[in-house]
Amino acid sequence: MRTTALRTGPSVALALLLTATSVAACSSGSTGSYCDALTAAEADWKDAGATLKDPAAASRFVATITRIEASAPEEVKADWASLQVLVTKFTVAKPDLTALTKQMQGFESSAKRIETHAKETCGIDLGS
Known part of the structure; x- marks a missing residue:
């Protein structure tokens, strides 16, 4: 199933990406910088579909993810690193969707985990 869906291109990966990264206001606290980083990246998430189709835009998106990962709590730091690996696949003209398919289960x-943590920590409902 996943293999077939990924053959349609970056749009399927984008749907998963957006599920993991929709951003809203965060509460302050010990993870305030993490929540602030998510809030600051909101505009980047809105055009993620176009971003994944453009290698230069995907590279900028990787930089955004790197900033979020830098402030992410240990509970989700590795998950943000996984997201970075996924988006990095789209920084080339012709992404290797076969390799991406193999990584999708881990990314999902x-x-x-990112979705659950964002809701519990920042008050962000990533499922909407």
Whole structure:
């Protein structure tokens, strides 16, 4: 199933990406810088579909993810690193979707952890 879906191109990966990264206001606290980084990246997430189709834009998106990862709590730091690996696949003209397909299961797990953590920590509902 996943293999077939990924053959349609970056749009499927984008849907998963957006599920993991929709951003809203965060609460302050010990993870305030993390929540602030998510909030600051909101505009980047809105055009993620176009971003993944343009290698230069995907490279800028990787930089955004790197900034979020830098402030991410240990509970989700590795998950943000996984997201970075995924988006990096789109920084070339012709992404290797076969390799991406092999990584999707791991990314889906990371996306779920990011979603749960963002809701619990920052008050962000990534599922909407």
